Each structure stands twice: as structure tokens, then as C-alpha cells.
């Protein structure tokens with residue numbers, strides 16, 4: 001090579017590579033700014049810590065079948081680390097179920113017509129809307145729940161923890177023998193709480209550990225002590241940790257090229273952060289995304305009206321709480337009815353609602369419901385976004401940067 005050509009080549013390589021690296025630096029800066037604008041905070045800013053002894057007895061209670069009326073179901077039957085603290089099933093199987101994951105389908109049991117929600121970040125600072133339909137809601141600073149003005153606690157996580165043990169099919173067997181408990185009123189709930197508190201008081205290990213951790217005499221243990229302990233466990237064990245994405249935003253660590261592209265699509269053209277924002281990747285509000293509905297549905301015959309069931313406000317029909325996205329790569333299947341097995345399809349449905357349904361195979365009733373959801377979706381910013389398979393895969397890779405493990409995995413019951 002002649003020296004002039006060499007020199008030109010040298011200049012060319014400098015200018016070419018510095019352009020690339022500054023372009024990459026720019027893309028990274030854009031993503032960092034977008035994440036901060038959308039409300040991401042360092043993991044520790046979401047933490048509400050608790051006493052170790054209370055957390056430890058909370059875990060034992062969580063793993064014990066003692067909290068189900070018929071002693072056959074534990075919180076851990078449906079909330080396990082191996083499924084990202086959900087259960088790996090489309091609709092949960094509660095009482096009379098056996099085993100974990102798909103084994104529960106094989107063995108049968110009472111079906112809870114919704115997809116189990118995981119716990120990451122639940123009960124952290126500002127996390128105050130619970131369940132797919134927000135039936136426990138402290139977002140206005142005044143707790144709203146089925147308990148009306150008799151809420152067991154002002155803390156929404158503690159109020160939420162009061163619900164599973166009194167839900168028929170979830171932890172109370174759906175049978176004629178339990179008829180007096182079928183009313184699901186606050187009075188019958190209180191009866192169940194008293195009975196469970198008495199059981200725990202009598203349990204040699206749990207009774208003394210809980211009384212000690214709550215600093216109360218064993219004989220005066222109440223269900224609120226149980227709920228406080230489980231809340232401490234959920235809050236501490238599943239608290240948000242510094243993920244690969246936090247490290248990228250707050251500590252200038254690197255993302256792969258695909259993760260970076262996915263992040264830019266998430267905050268940019270995909271418009272995902274319009275709803276999946278804040279410290280938990282949820283606006284804690286309610287929206288209708290046309291996921292197909294499977295299972296019996298909360299309203300029966302394959303219908304789930306979501307938020308409408310709580311507010312009876314027509315504009316809330318088909319709307320569900322925006323799901324937080326920590327560990328979403330682990331919590332398949334997706335949506336409120338668990339109708340979508342793959343993360344990439346769950347992303348795709350947002351921009352291409354017909355991706356996962358075959359209108360020809362739907363009943364006329366299901367199609368009508370689906371059109372209603374399409375109508376609601378069509379006025380969101382998602383309508384009109386076009387995304388390739390490769391771009392959707394990049395968003396999935398980005399979402400996987402929000403994965404982390406709990407401190408102490410929940411033990412498998414059965």
C-alpha cells in the first residue's frame with residue numbers, strides 16, 4: 001500500500017470507528033434518559049425493610065398448608081420461584097389440587113379463573129394497587145377493597161393478603177360441606193380468620209415463632225399477625241433488586257446490542273412505557289389490551305370484565321391493571337387469563353391483536369367480546385405500530401434484563 005493510501009485508510013478507520021462508538025454512546029444516553037423520564041429509580045429506593053424474624057416466620061406461613069380451610073393448599077402451591085413466583089399455569093388450580101405446575105392440571109382441583117400474579121416489588125414504596133382488577137387499591141391514599149370501611153389494614157399489601165385464604169376454590173374448598181362459608185361476606189371471612197389464627201396459635205412451631213416475632217402473647221395471636229408476617233416476607237424476599245438494566249442506567253454498565261435495540265423500541269416506537277412505567281414498569285392503571293380470553297372467566301362463559309367488576313363503570317369494561325414487568329421472562333403463560341404461552345407473542349399481541357386468535361374458530365359470543373376489546377385498543381397509541389419479528393425478539397431480550405432471583409426460594413410443597 002502506498003503511504004498516501006495508507007494514511008487515507010488510517011483516517012478512514014478512525015473516523016468510521018469513532019462515528020460508530022459515538023453513535024452507540026448516543027443510543028445508550030437516549031435509553032438512559034428515557035428510562036429516567038419514565039420513572040425508573042434505583043432498586044433500593046423502592047425498599048421497605050422488615051425485621052428478619054418476622055420475614056422468616058412469614059416464609060414458613062407462606063409455605064404451609066395450614067392457611068387453607070381444608071389444609072390442602074399453601075400460598076406456595078401457586079406462587080413458586082421456579083415459575084417466577086407464579087404457578088406456570090394459564091388459570092390457577094387451588095383447593096383439591098396436587099403437585100406443582102402442570103401436575104396440578106393432571107391431578108385436577110378447583111379452578112381460579114385468572115392467571116396467578118407474581119410478587120416482584122409488591123408492597124414496595126408506591127406499589128399500592130393489587131390484583132388484575134385492582135380490587136385492593138390505595139392509590140388515592142384511602143384504601144378501597146371488598147372490606148368496605150372494615151379494611152383489616154391501611155396497608156394495601158396486608159389487605160390483599162387477607163383475600164386468598166377466604167376465596168372459594170383458592171384456599172376454601174368449593175363443596176356443599178362448606179355451604180355456610182359460600183357467602184363470601186366480611187362476617188364469614190372474619191370467622192375463617194379467627195379459625196386460622198387459632199390453628200396457628202396451637203401449632204407448636206408456627207405459634208411460638210409468630211408470637212415472638214410480633215411481640216404478643218401466643219394466646220392473643222390474630223390473623224392480622226399472620227398477614228403482617230407474610231407481608232414482611234413478600235416485601236423483603238421479592239423486593240426489587242438491581243437488575244442488569246438498573247446497572248446499565250445507574251452504573252453505566254453495558255447492554256448487548258439486541259437488549260439496547262429492544263430498550264429503545266420499548267421506550268420509543270413501541271410506546272410500551274406509556275403504560276409500563278414508574279419504578280415497577282406499571283402505571284398502576286387499567287387498560288384493555290385484546291388478549292384472547294381462555295378458561296371460564298371471572299364473569300363466566302369465557303368472559304372477564306376485569307376492572308368493571310370492581311367499579312361497575314362502563315369505561316372500565318375489559319380493562320386490567322398494567323402488569324409490572326420484573327421477571328416477566330419467567331412468568332409464562334401471559335395475560336389475565338394466561339392465554340399466551342410465549343413472551344414474544346404477549347408483546348406481539350399489543351400491536352397485532354389478531355396475531356394470536358383465529359376469528360373463524362371463535363364462537364359468535366367470543367368474537368363479539370373480542371370486537372369490543374379491539375374497539376377500546378384502537379384508540380390507544382399501540383394501534384398503528386408495526387413491528388418485525390426481529391424487533392419483538394429484541395424487546396423480549398430487553399425485558400429479560402429485568403430478571404433477578406429472590407433471596408430465599410419458596411420451598412415446593414407436595
Ligand code: HEC
Nearest residue numbers: 074075078092093094114115116117130131132160164170
Ligand atoms: C390457587 C392458587 C393460589 C393460591 C393458593 C394463592 N394465590 Fe395468590 N394469586 C393467585 C392468582 C390467580 C392471583 C391473581 C388473582 C386476581 O388478580 O384476580 C393471585 C394474586 C395474588 C396477589 C396480588 C399480586 C398483585 O400483583 O397484585 C397477592 C398479594 C397474593 N396472590 C398473595 C397470596 C398469598 C399471601 C397466598 C396465601 C395466603 C396466596 N396468594 C395463595 C393464585 C393463588
Ligand code: HEC
Nearest residue numbers: 270271272274275287289320321322323334335336346347
Ligand atoms: C395502553 C397500555 C399498554 C401499553 C402501551 C403496553 N401495554 Fe403491555 N400490558 C398492558 C396491560 C393492561 C396488560 C394486561 C392485559 C391483560 O392481561 O388483559 C399488558 C400485558 C403485557 C405483558 C404480559 C405480562 C403478564 O404478566 O402477563 C407484557 C409482556 C407486556 N404487556 C409488554 C408490553 C410491551 C413490550 C409493550 C410495548 C410494545 C406494551 N406492553 C405496551 C398495558 C399496556
